[in-house]
Structures are given as C-alpha cells and as structure tokens.
Amino acid sequence: MDKLKRVLSGRDAEEPSGLAEVIDATSLGWGTRVKGFIACFAIGCLCSILGSCLLWIPKKGLVLFAVFYTLGNIASIGSTMFLMGPVKQLKRMFEPTRLIATIVMLLCLILTLCSAFWWRKAGLALLFCILQFFAMAW
Numbered sequence: 015m016d017k018l019k020r021v022l023s024g025r026d027a028e029e030p031s032g033l034a035e036v037i038d039a040t041s042l043g044w045g046t047r048v049k050g051f052i053a054c055f056a057i058g059c060l061c062s063i064l065g066s067c068l069l070w071i072p073k074k075g076l077v078l079f080a081v082f083y084t085l086g087n088i089a090s091i092g093s094t095m096f097l098m099g100p101v102k103q104l105k106r107m108f109e110p111t112r113l114i115a116t117i118v119m120l121l122c123l124i125l126t127l128c129s130a131f132w133w134r135k136a137g138l139a140l141l142f143c144i145l146q147f148f149a150m151a152w
Contacts, residue, residue: 042096050096058089080130080139084123087146119149 042050065082069075095103107116126142129135 047096051093054089054093054096058086058093060086061089062086076136076140077130077134080126080136080143083143084126084146087119087123087150090150115149115152118152119146122146122149 065079068078122145129138
C-alpha cells in the first residue's frame with residue numbers, strides 16, 4: 015500500500031526522508047483543523063470575556079484584565095494556525111503589507127505583560143491592551 019501511495023504521489027524513485035515521514039505523520043485532517051480552530055478560538059474569547067469581567071475587581075482588576083486579554087489574543091492568533099498551518103501563518107503575518115501591524119501587535123503583547131507584572135502600572139497595561147486591539151484590527 016505504501017508503494018502505491020508513493021507511485022501516485024510522484025515519490026516512487028526516492029525513499030521518503032525522515033522529515034517527509036514526520037510531516038506526513040503530523041499533518042492534521044480538515045475536520046481536526048476546524049475542531050482545533052473552534053476550540054482555540056473559544057478559549058481566546060473566553061479569556062477575553064473573563065478579563066473584561068475581572069476588570070471591575072478593586073486594585074488587581076486592571077492587571078487581571080490585561081493578562082487575560084493578552085492570553086485571549088494569543089489563543090485567537092493560535093487558532094488561525096490550525097486552519098493555515100504555523101509556517102503559512104507566520105509567512106502571512108510577516109508579509110511586507112502586514113509587517114508593521116504584526117510588530118506593533120507582538121510588541122504590545124509583550125509590553126502589556128511587562129507593565130502588568132514587572133512595572134505594576136495598570137494604566138500602561140490598559141494602554142497596551144487598547145493598542146493590541148487596534149493592531150489586531152489593522
């Protein structure tokens with residue numbers, strides 16, 4: 015059966031390399047990709063909604079909002095990797111037309127977490143969350 019697959023795929027003359035075997039073994043079917051996308055996107059939305067609810071907690075609410083909102087954005091970006099694949103997603107993110115938005119978004123993700131954990135500046139964390147939103151929309 016493997017010989018027939020190689021003949022039909024045009025790889026009859028060569029033995030598959032180790033990398034080709036790994037790629038074939040780890041590729042996901044379309045149904046699995048859609049399920050992964052939905053699950054990861056739902057987790058991202060849940061984190062963002064949870065962060066919005068935690069915003070109203072006194073003293074620590076703004077920091078919790080920044081952290082959960084950032085985790086929600088990371089999960090949402092990760093969800094699209096299920097549909098396209100990680101390499102294609104990264105190539106598209108770093109195309110010249112999207113490069114500035116990608117850099118701003120990644121920088122704001124990092125700066126949001128830095129301002130929440132190390133600098134302990136809630137207003138700065140909120141500013142970086144707003145910039146995350148605009149960079150993602152851009």
